[in-house]
Amino acid sequence: MQLQFLGTSAGRPTKERNVTSIVLAMPEPHNFFWMFDAGEGTQHRLLETRLKLNKLERIFITHLHGDHLYGLPGLLSSRTYNEGSGPLHVYGPKGLRSYIECVFQTSKTHLNYELEVIEVEEGQIFSDDSFTVEAAELDHRIRCFGYRIEERPRPGQLNVDLLSRLGVLPGPSYGKLKRGEDLTLPNGQIIYSSEVVGQPVKGRIVTILGDTCPCDNATSLAKDADLLVHEATFAAGMEEKAAAYGHSTILQAAQIAADARVKQLAVTHFSSRFDSTEVDALIQSVNAVFSNVVAAHDFLELSVPKQITS
Template sequence: MRIIFLGTSAGRPTKARNVTSVALLLDKRNRFWLFDAGEGTQHRLLGSKLKLNKLDRIFITHLHGDHLYGLPGLLASRSYFEGAGPLKLYGPPGIREYVESAFRLSEAHLDYELETIEAEPGMLIEDDQYTVEVRELEHRIRCFGYRVTERPSPGRLDLAALERLGVPFGPLLGKLKRGEDVLLDNGMLVRSSDVTGAPIKGRAVAFLGDTTPCDDAVVLGKEADLLVHEATFAPGMEEKALAYGHSTFRQAAEIAAQAGAKRLVVTHFSSRFDDEEVERMVDGAKIIFPNIEAAREYAEIEVAKPK
């Protein structure tokens, strides 16, 4: 599991930063999900190793332009990629009207199936690999945060126990690892629980849209392996942050600390701050949450499996 930042600017792009978009890579085949698609996101994808035919889900946090103006063009361009299968688009109420209006007025046609789901707070996705929970944040318009949680992995096989019980190498090992009990040729029943360790906890990554500090931001980030949180304003600008529905670097660190997150990456920086100023504010927030870092354009961050 790995994330790539395709845009880290707030409100409008700058020469150094594009507006918001983050990719979540799920496996070695570079299958990925996209969180927000500000203007120019498909151009940023061209500068990465990611291909639109490997994209199968998009999650929009809210309907402000710096988070979705790049969506219609990206969806239209995906038709030109061979092997682009069905795509699911999630977002707040209004996302369907936005996309359908853009396609109707521009007479665009997609060569793949697009399913648009208007989300509400709660469990959004539950499949055999991941769950995705959505909660509502506090911004000027309805805005969501998403928490992606990987299902637990089977525990390690106890090789010494398998040898002692006479379990042969082959398909039976796979069944035991999947939690299935097996019957040996000699009639002995081998229980999976007797030859496997405890399940390995899955990883959790939380992607928050624009928000002032709120309880649901803490819930989404609870013990997350990685929390991606906006940091639009500098410490000391809390009143302005509140007025515009945003957070400061210090407030983002406080949310991560309250949530017990393992790692915090801040993004969505005001264009008034250059990289040096961003790093200075990150350093200042380490007194609250030491494991904080600033997102960078095209930065790749690995989310390691728990040991």
């Protein structure tokens, strides 16, 4: 899994940072990516990456503030010109459907692909054989969600040495055992999957939060995540101002990461008052609370490695 930031500024773009958007490229054999928020100019940022709109499968909008949303209609419209664009699913708070419908009706926009808009509530909002997505409401000035993307566990490692001694050759039999099915040999001997396959390997967890003050749901969504993306609009010591605007300081983000026992924290959504040097200083200021923290910048890519097999 590969996460890339397309915009990392709070409220409005700057010369160095566009407003919020994040993409998550899914691992092989999946050949698609998901997007989280689409602030104004997102499709322009996307043009500077290797990603193509016809490979975009799902969009998750955290809330309906413009710096997270205003790029969505243009992106949806442009996607219709990408050959091979299949169905697209867009998730977000109540009001998202009427927003899209109003813009498209007013501008007489027509799409040549299927668009499904899902207005979410708390709980599991997506599930397939590979991933689940959970949404929970955060503490912001308007209704805002965070999303927890969880990869399903992978089968454990085959004990190929033992299978070789038992006379089982590589091929369909290996696949059957990996799927948890027992195998009967021609001589009648039964090889039990549980005896030749290691423990399932825990899937990866990525948590992407929208704008928020510190809250219990932020911690629960982030619990044991491999990567947490958390806003850090303000510096430590500006907690009163952050609360007034429904945001967090970098110190509060670091505390959430520590409390949730995440492996890595990426902070984003920086106020335009901070230049790159000041952002670096913000990171240094929270090392005592949480050390594995990185300041996001536009086009930063972060890999989320697989768990070590058992």
